[in-house]
Every structure is written in C-alpha cells, then in structure tokens.
Amino acid sequence: MLRLVARRLLQLIPTLLGLSVLLFLWLNRLPGGPASAILGERATEAEVARINRLLGLDEPVWVQYGRFIKRIFQLDLGTSTQTGRPVWEEFTLRFPATVELSVAAMAIAIVVGIPLGYFAARRRGSWLDVTAVSGSLLGICIPVFFLALLLKGLFAVNLGIFPSYGRLSTGIDATKVTGFAVLDGLLTGEFDASWDAVMHLVLPAVALASIPLAVIVRMTRASVLEVLGEDYVRTAESKGLDKRVVRARHVLRNALLPVITAVGLLTGSLLSGAVLTESVFTFGGIGSFIRTSIDARDYPVLVGFILFIALVYVLINLLVDVAYSLIDPRVRVH
Amino acid sequence: MSEVSKEQSAVRVPGPASAPGEPVVSKATGPAGADGSGESGAPFLSVRDLRIHFSTDDGLVKSVDGVSFDVHAGKTLGIVGESGSGKSVTSLGVMGLHRSANAAISGEVWLDGEELVGADPDHVRRLRGRKMAMIFQDPLSAMHPYYRVGSQIVEAYRVHHKVSKKVARARAVEMLDRVGIPEPHKRVDSYPHEFSGGMRQRAMIAMALVNNPELLIADEPTTALDVTVQAQILDLIRDLQKEFGSAVIMITHDLGVVAEMADDLLVMYGGRCIERGPAEKVFYEPQHPYTWGLLGSMPRIDREQTERLIPVKGQPPSLINVPQGCAFNPRCPYADVPKDGITRTERPELKQVGTGHHSACHMTQEQRTKIWTEEIAPKL
Numbered sequence: 001m002l003r004l005v006a007r008r009l010l011q012l013i014p015t016l017l018g019l020s021v022l023l024f025l026w027l028n029r030l031p032g033g034p035a036s037a038i039l040g041e042r043a044t045e046a047e048v049a050r051i052n053r054l055l056g057l058d059e060p061v062w063v064q065y066g067r068f069i070k071r072i073f074q075l076d077l078g079t080s081t082q083t084g085r086p087v088w089e090e091f092t093l094r095f096p097a098t099v100e101l102s103v104a105a106m107a108i109a110i111v112v113g114i115p116l117g118y119f120a121a122r123r124r125g126s127w128l129d130v131t132a133v134s135g136s137l138l139g140i141c142i143p144v145f146f147l148a149l150l151l152k153g154l155f156a157v158n159l160g161i162f163p164s165y166g167r168l169s170t171g172i173d174a175t176k177v178t179g180f181a182v183l184d185g186l187l188t189g190e191f192d193a194s195w196d197a198v199m200h201l202v203l204p205a206v207a208l209a210s211i212p213l214a215v216i217v218r219m220t221r222a223s224v225l226e227v228l229g230e231d232y233v234r235t236a237e238s239k240g241l242d243k244r245v246v247r248a249r250h251v252l253r254n255a256l257l258p259v260i261t262a263v264g265l266l267t268g269s270l271l272s273g274a275v276l277t278e279s280v281f282t283f284g285g286i287g288s289f290i291r292t293s294i295d296a297r298d299y300p301v302l303v304g305f306i307l308f309i310a311l312v313y314v315l316i317n318l319l320v321d322v323a324y325s326l327i328d329p330r331v332r333v334h
Numbered sequence: 335m336s337e338v339s340k341e342q343s344a345v346r347v348p349g350p351a352s353a354p355g356e357p358v359v360s361k362a363t364g365p366a367g368a369d370g371s372g373e374s375g376a377p378f379l380s381v382r383d384l385r386i387h388f389s390t391d392d393g394l395v396k397s398v399d400g401v402s403f404d405v406h407a408g409k410t411l412g413i414v415g416e417s418g419s420g421k422s423v424t425s426l427g428v429m430g431l432h433r434s435a436n437a438a439i440s441g442e443v444w445l446d447g448e449e450l451v452g453a454d455p456d457h458v459r460r461l462r463g464r465k466m467a468m469i470f471q472d473p474l475s476a477m478h479p480y481y482r483v484g485s486q487i488v489e490a491y492r493v494h495h496k497v498s499k500k501v502a503r504a505r506a507v508e509m510l511d512r513v514g515i516p517e518p519h520k521r522v523d524s525y526p527h528e529f530s531g532g533m534r535q536r537a538m539i540a541m542a543l544v545n546n547p548e549l550l551i552a553d554e555p556t557t558a559l560d561v562t563v564q565a566q567i568l569d570l571i572r573d574l575q576k577e578f579g580s581a582v583i584m585i586t587h588d589l590g591v592v593a594e595m596a597d598d599l600l601v602m603y604g605g606r607c608i609e610r611g612p613a614e615k616v617f618y619e620p621q622h623p624y625t626w627g628l629l630g631s632m633p634r635i636d637r638e639q640t641e642r643l644i645p646v647k648g649q650p651p652s653l654i655n656v657p658q659g660c661a662f663n664p665r666c667p668y669a670d671v672p673k674d675g676i677t678r679t680e681r682p683e684l685k686q687v688g689t690g691h692h693s694a695c696h697m698t699q700e701q702r703t704k705i706w707t708e709e710i711a712p713k714l
Binding site: 230231232234235236237238239240241242243249250253254327328329330 | 429431459460461462463464467468470472475476477478479480489490493494525527541542
C-alpha cells in the first residue's frame with residue numbers, strides 16, 4: 001500500500017511540472033502584461049520598462065522560469081500585483097471559506113446521494129425511485145447560481161430561516177484560529193459562533209451540492225442495480241445469508257466503486273464551481289478575488305490558484321486510487 | 335394400448351392417489367407417493383406442478399409451467415433442455431432464489447417432508463446452504479471478486495454454524511483439500527481471479543458442500559470449463575455424492591454429462607416436462623420426438639464421420655406465446671403423423687409409457703416405438 005502511494009506521488013511530479021511549463025509559457029505569451037495593467041493604457045515605454053525590470057520581466061524566459069520553479073518549491077508564490085501582499089497570505093485569508101463551502105457541499109451530496117441512489121435502486125419503479133431520478137435530472141439542469149438565487153429568495157429573504165449573506169453574523173465575535181469558521185468555533189469552545197457559521201453555510205452548500213448530488217444519486221442507483229443482478233449476489237443468497245448481510249457485504253461494497261471515482265472528479269470541480277455560489281451569498285471565498293485577478297492580470301495569483309486546483313485534483317485522484325485498491329484486490333499492485 | 339389409456343386418465347400429475355383437479359398433496363402427510371419408479375422410501379425432494387411466471391411489459395413469461403419430479407437421497411436427476419427451456423428457473427425456484435418482484439410461483443416443493451413454496455422466506459433462507467446448496471455455471475462470475483476464496487467458504491459455513499472464524503477457516507482448508515486443491519492452507523487466502531477455471535469450480539463445490547447439504551443442485555457446472563477439466567469436476571461431484579449420500583440435480587444441455595451421472599432424466603421443453611424416466615429408458619427407448627432430436631444432435635466418437643449430426647430444426651418457443659397444444663409441434667418432424675381425434679390445440683399431458691417412464695406426446699406408443707426403432711435408432 002505504501003509503495004502504491006509512493007509511486008503515485010512520484011507520478012505527480014511530471015504532471016505538475018508539465019502544468020507549470022504550460023502555465024508559464026501561456027502567461028509569457030499573453031498580450032498586455034502586468035505593466036500595462038498597473039500603469040494603464042497611456043504608460044510611456046520607459047515606465048513599462050521600469051515596471052518590467054522591477055518585476056524581473058526583462059530577463060530571459062528560461063531564467064524567469066527557473067526562478068518561478070524555485071519559488072514554487074519554496075512555497076513562495078510571489079506578490080500579488082493588485083494588493084502588493086504575498087499571494088500566500090491572500091490565499092490563506094480566502095481559501096478556508098471556499099474549502100469549507102466545498103467540503104460542506106460534498107458532504108451533503110454524499111450523505112444524501114448514496115442512500116437515496118441505493119434505495120431508489122432497491123425499490124425500482126417506486127415513487128421514491130421516480131422522485132430521485134427526475135429530481136436529479138432537475139438538479140443537473142438548473143444552473144447553480146440560479147438555484148442559489150432561488151434558495152436565497154425563499155429561505156433567507158421570504159422565510160428568514162437562514163441568513164442571506166456572509167459567513168458569520170455581524171454581532172458574533174469569533175476567535176480566528178484556522179480560518180475555517182465552523183472548526184474555529186469548536187476549537188475555541190465558542191459553539192454559538194460554530195452554529196452561526198453552520199447556518200450561514202447551509203444555503204450556499206445546498207446550492208453547490210445540487211450537481212454532485214444529482215450525479216451521485218444516478219451513479220449509485222445505476223451501480224446498485226447492476227450489482228444486484230450479478231451472479232455473486234445470487235451465490236451469496238444461495239448460501240442462506242440474511243438479505244441485509246448480502247446487501248451490506250456483497251452489494252454496497254461493489255456498487256460504491258464507480259461512485260468513489262465520481263466523487264473524486266466532482267470534488268475538484270466543486271472548488272471552481274464555488275465561485276458563482278460565493279458571489280450570490282457574498283461568501284468571501286477565493287471566487288471574487290480570482291475574478292478581479294483575471295481582470296487585473298495578476299499573474300502570481302492566477303498561477304498560484306491554478307497550481308492549487310491542480311494539486312487538489314491530483315491528490316484527490318491519489319485518494320481515489322488508494323480507495324480502489326483497498327476495495328478491489330484485482331487492481332492491487334504486487 | 336389399454337394400459338396407456340388407463341394411465342392417461344389417472345396420471346396427470348404423478349401420484350397414484352390423485353385424480354386430476356384434486357390436490358395432489360395433503361399438507362399433513364407430505365407429498366403423495368413417488369411416481370412409480372420403484373424407489374423405496376420417500377423422496378428427499380418432491381416437486382409438484384411447479385409454475386414460475388414472470389409478468390413483463392411484453393406479457394406473461396411462463397418460464398416454468400407445471401413441472402413435477404422426485405429426487406431420492408443418493409440419486410442423481412438430470413434435467414436436460416435447450417437454453418430457455420426453464421431448467422435453471424426450475425432449480426432456482428426449488429432454492430427459493432427466483433429473485434424478481436414480478437415473479438409468481440405456485441405448486442409445491444417438498445424438501446425432506448417440508449413444503450417450501452408457501453413457507454416463510456426466512457425459514458427457506460435458513461435451509462439454503464445447509465439442506466440444499468447450489469453450484470453455478472460460471473464460477474468466475476459466481477464468486478465474489480473482492481473476497482478471498484477462503485473467506486467466502488468461511489462465510490457459507492458460519493451462516494449455519496456458530497463457530498469462531500478460526501474453526502471455520504480450518505473447515506474451509508479441509509474442504510479445499512477435499513475437492514483437490516493443492517496446498518489448500520495457502521490457496522485459502524487467494525482471490526478467485528488467482529485461480530484457474532477448474533480450480534474456481536472446485537472451490538465453488540467446496541463452498542456448496544461445506545455444510546454437508548443433503549440436496550445439491552448443479553446448474554451447468556461444467557459448461558464454462560475445458561473438456562478435460564469437465565470430466566474431473568464430474569468425477570468429483572460423483573465421489574462427493576457417494577461420500578455424503580446427497581441427492582443431486584444436474585442441470586445441463588449436454589446429454590453427455592447426464593449420460594455419465596444421472597439415474598433419472600427429465601427433459602424440458604418450453605417450460606414443461608416432456609419426458610421423464612429412468613436414464614437408461616430415456617436414452618435407449620426415448621418416447622418423445624424432442625428427445626430423439628437431442629440424441630441425434632449429440633456428437634459421438636463412434637459415429638461415422640461422413641454422417642451429419644441431426645440438429646433439432648427451428649427455434650425454441652417464446653415463453654410468452656407458447657403455442658397452444660404441443661409446444662414442440664412447430665418443430666416436430668412427426669407433427670403430421672395422424673393422431674386419433676386429437677386437435678392441434680390440445681396439449682399433450684404426461685402419460686406413463688413404462689415403469690416410471692412418462693412422455694407427453696400425442697402419438698400413440700405404437701407409432702412412437704415404430705418411428706424410434708425403424709427411423710431414428712439406426713441413425714444414431
């Protein structure tokens with residue numbers, strides 16, 4: 001198992017290196033550049049040259065790339081051209097909100113999606129099945145920001161059950177430890193702050209969960225239906241095993257394999273999907289910062305963001321691979 | 335002639351004490367007597383008028399439509415028929431494994447004096463694996479791919495025996511050894527995909543026999559295997575049967591398999607039994623054109639190479655729209671043989687044609703014997 005993890009980790013290096021080359025070349029060939037973004041359109045050539053020299057943009061490409069890689073390995077992502085503060089600092093300020101939102105959304109999708117898909121398959125053709133299947137179609141069809149607006153209008157503005165924006169109510173005085181609002185409250189014993197943060201999370205997380213939930217319901221249902229028809233399930237029944245044992249031990253374990261793959265892929269896309277949801281609920285995540293960074297051609301921020309997303313993707317894929325080999329002995333490396 | 339017509343009225347469903355329309359079996363005493371095969375003692379398994387129908391979007395599929403048979407302890411019943419003749423569904427019905435929400439089962443299955451069709455499903459579940467066990471056709475798909483062979487056998491044993499995992503594991507090793515798997519103490523920890531086809535089937539057999547079941551149903555146990563391995567597996571089943579004295583049902587489309595194994599034969603066509611009797615009778619004095627066809631399509635080493643096999647022409651009937659009358663009629667080469675006062679829409683019932691030998695054909699026994707001895711037998 002350790003060897004598998006080590007091998008997969010080594011395989012990450014060329015992937016990330018390749019991505020960094022692509023990123024760097026792309027950024028280098030872009031028209032405009034930070035100088036014109038900082039100085040505006042009417043900048044003189046001398047001023048542009050000064051800024052370029054200041055940012056090290058006048059050196060040969062390979063020198064710039066070497067410096068770029070070196071800094072990445074030192075976890076130094078550079079300075080945001082917008083704010084003048086280190087990219088790392090900007091990220092630690094904003095990423096926890098996005099991660100918190102994504103994790104909450106994925107948790108909802110998994111906790112609701114897998115049982116729903118499972119029971120829909122077991123009671124194929126029942127009202128539960130029909131509701132689950134058509135509901136998941138609806139979940140995929142509705143754009144996330146539209147669902148977010150609907151939820152906000154109904155549950156926050158009209159019914160007033162949940163807060164409509166932000167991560168914490170203004171009156172709450174929460175101590176900041178990790179930046180994850182719910183976790184911080186639990187760590188410091190400020191449970192009212194935790195609860196407030198959870199209430200703020202509900203609506204955006206539900207909105208963001210809609211697509212992964214729909215995918216997970218459908219995957220689980222299809223997969224369970226397939227496994228229920230397998231010969232080895234009949235063999236298990238022929239041994240005289242209790243139906244519950246057959247389902248838990250022989251059906252679910254096999255049915256979850258494709259679902260795990262889906263969860264892995266969906267988690268990566270959640271991080272980028274969170275951007276729109278965040279802006280509807282003014283959630284203060286990384287979303288709006290990335291948008292302004294694109295406008296401002298804030299390369300260090302963009303590069304850092306893209307690398308981070310890529311890293312999350314490959315790490316989740318690693319987890320999926322490990323889960324696979326834990327579940328299915330046929331894919332184990334010997 | 336007089337003997338046949340007498341039987342015609344009395345034997346619709348086997349059981350001398352029963353007249354048509356009356357319940358064949360009285361629940362208090364168990365199934366009515368054996369089918370006159372001269373077997374002593376009550377049969378271990380008695381199936382009476384078993385029907386398994388599936389309602390589908392296309393109509394009612396009558397997979398099994400009134401099948402009756404007995405199997406005695408220590409004896410082997412071969413069930414023969416083409417794909418879709420209902421032989422597998424029959425065996426699944428006996429085991430209570432006809433899994434489908436839209437399946438309707440009727441009739442009676444008596445296992446060692448207990449009726450199972452109307453019994454509590456949980457009670458039947460507890461009999462499964464302990465009193466009756468099953469070997470499936472393709473051991474690769476029938477074994478769980480994610481669990482070790484040993485733990486699958488352990489699981490089968492511990493359902494019915496309250497023993498520790500260690501004791502059950504020792505039992506699994508013992509069973510693997512018994513079915514001829516080399517180094518069983520090592521192989522017990524292998525996964526099914528690490529076994530060869532023959533070894534997988536041996537492991538399947540070990541799994542089925544781990545609780546010493548008194549009834550073993552083998553559903554095409556050798557179809558997925560090489561010919562050389564087939565013979566080994568059949569030998570193994572026969573040895574184990576002798577050792578444990580179990581009743582065996584061998585389901586196959588391969589007459590070669592049942593020729594070696596079976597004491598009695600049941601030939602199925604279109605969800606019904608069309609001929610039934612002691613194996614040597616059915617092999618040497620078959621009384622149904624379909625059985626002739628099966629025998630004619632069986633390759634034999636001693637046959638002249640210039641002779642062609644005689645296939646049964648046409649397709650097996652759809653089980654949704656089973657032809658009225660004789661289901662075999664559209665494919666029967668003797669459909670035009672004149673039959674006294676019988677219309678084509680009349681369905682032939684099983685009639686006794688010899689000791690324990692029954693056939694469902696409209697032709698008279700004289701007509702059939704003549705065709706068999708003059709036309710069919712010389713060609714085989």
